[in-house]
Amino acid sequence: MRTLFSTADYKPKDSFRLWRETIFERIVPVELTPAAAHGFAGTLEAAEVGPLLMTRITQSAVTTVATPNTIRQHGKYETLNVAITLKGRVFCAQDDRTAIQHPGDIVVMDRRxxxxxxxIDTQTLFVELPRECLERALGSTRRFTALTIGADQVGTSMVTTFFQELVRMAGRLTPDMSNRLSSIGIDLIVASIAERLAHETPRNIQGILIFQRALAHIEAHLGDVNLDPARLAAAVGVSLRHLQALFREQDRNIADWIWRRRLEIAAQRLTDPGFAHLSVGELAYNCGFSTQSHFSRRFKESYGISPSEYRCRNRGAPEIIC
Incomplete structure (x- = not known):
């Protein structure tokens, strides 16, 4: 991994201020509060393997808070973080769930x-990956955010070992090998989370299958401007009320999910060179929006800027594949 920043290179009186500025500007806008007024120390290292951005943070005791304002500034709604605790003890809270992680434990944190x-002093490896890679296999992240995935699980142990080796070898991998190994890493994370969720109260298998079939239908028909909850229910062969209940079990609303996926796909295509030839209006229509004004309004509500501004800011961004 390459070192992006270390407080060892600066005067102690400036250490935390510079650390906070670096985290805010180069990693993610958050509010940081040190446990002690003096003596803060931190090292920030990073590596990229395929679509995965891995950041290892070693730091003194500190509290990190992501607020609605800082999340809007971040804007990375299409990704989420898997945090692997390597040293110390970390607590986290999200979606009305609070947990503590010890060395070897894993936790998923979303953009909420x-x-x-x-x-105490800690070292954590953060793996930023496309959210669809987890939600496509596991459903809403609200099912497992801030849920401790313990080091005592076989899958968790494999995840920790795999990613520690991956960051060690990152600089020596070919692009093809990077993509292959990143896919393996994502599969290991999915398996580890699934193993943890298996310990939760079992849900109706038939209901889960209907829910997954509904998600697949949405993905295949996002460009259909007539797709709505009633048509979706008819497509999967259940009543609208029953389908709404299945979505509520996954902390989702059918209509909200359809519009969210349309916006996420639109955002991906706005940065994909393969869709650069399409105007914003054409891209909007292909993602299921009946008018460009409707698309622009919803996009700005979600991403804070217009589709055109988003395209300009992210022009040339690589396509994420998982």
Whole structure:
């Protein structure tokens, strides 16, 4: 991994201020509060393997808070973070769930208000990956955010070992090998989370299958401007009320999910060179929006800027594949 920043290179009186500025500007806008007024130390290292951005943070005791305002500034709604605790003890809270992680434990944090912190020195490896890679296999992240995935699980142990080796070898991998190994890493994370969720109260298998079939139908018909909850229910062969209940079990609303996926796909295509020839209006229509004004309004509500501004800011961004 390459070192992006270390407080060892600066005067102690400037350490935390510079650390906070670096985290805010180069990693993610968050509010940081040190446990002690003096003596803060931190090292920030990073590596990229395929679509995965891995960041190893070694730091003194600190509390990190993601607020609605900082999340809007971040804007990375299409990704989420898997945090692997390597040293110390970390607590986190999100979606009305609070948990503590010890070395070897894993936790998933989404782009919603959250708090992470510790009362001792810690080292954590953050793996930023496309959210669709987890939600496509596991459903809403609200099922497992801030849920401790313990080091005692076989899958968790494999994830920790795999990613520690991956960051060690990152600089020596070919692009093809990077993509292959990143896919393996994502599969291991999915398996580890699934193993943890298996310990939760079992749900109706038939209901889960209907829910997954509904998600697949949405993905295949996002460009259909007539797709709505009633048509979706008819397509999967259940009543609208029953389908709404299945979505509520996954902390989702049918209509909201359809519009969210349309916006996410539109955002991906706005940065994909393969769709650069399409105007914003054409791209909007292909993603299921009946008018460009409707698309622009919803996009700005979700991403804080217009589709055109988003395209200009992210022009040339690589396509994420998982």
């Amino acid at each position: 208000p959250a708090t992470m912190g510790s009362d």
